[in-house]
Amino acid sequence: MFKDLDPILHSQLRLAVMSLLIGVKEAEFTFLREQTNSTAGNLSVQIQKLKDAGYIDVIKQFKDNYPQTICKITKQGIKAFEEYVTSLQSYLGKNGK
Amino acid sequence: MFKDLDPILHSQLRLAVMSLLIGVKEAEFTFLREQTNSTAGNLSVQIQKLKDAGYIDVIKQFKDNYPQTICKITKQGIKAFEEYVTSLQSYLGKNGK
DNA sequence: TAAATTTGGTTTATAAAATAAACTACTTTA
């Protein structure tokens, strides 16, 4: 009846990051921090978890002398996100079918 | 951009309970446990939290010699659930608008 | 040019949440 919700995605911040990455396919750490209104520490931890899950790729490089972290959603990440959205439907209908 | 998700509702089990109660308006503890496939202990804790938040009313009585716990969603609970669903939309669109 | 500040993070510590295990209290059945 109720489908299990992927615990990796059932987190406000991680879900927001995935939602952004689904749209843009690639984003900087600072962009994600601004858009999600999160702290760097929290974002750093959550990005690591998404990476560990295989949902995003993280590329660390330098840009204009500063370190730069780029995130991209993976195929697996897209699939997981879509499944999460589908699962969520079972909770959101006005009737409990 | 991303609306905050009510932490009381952003929990798989509590959301499932609310989803059921929105449909039926009243349900027994055991019914909720069966439908959500949860343990009694976990369900007991989560029902208490929904009650503390004012999202459900809990009526304890006896039926056929056994204790019986009945849950009903409140107006406040319905409102919170609807707001949660609305907020969630901002995370689910394919674009990050 | 040395000290303070900023950028872009990571690591560690703490608080909160979810879950499982153990327990309570009573009833039914063998």
Added chain:
DNA sequence: TAAAGTAGTTTATTTTATAAACCAAATTTA
């Protein structure tokens, strides 16, 4: 009357989320 079942609650443990502290390099400013 002993064992098993019903309907939960309480306590303990694990997992998450978050905040605070820290790090290294670059930049600004005094």
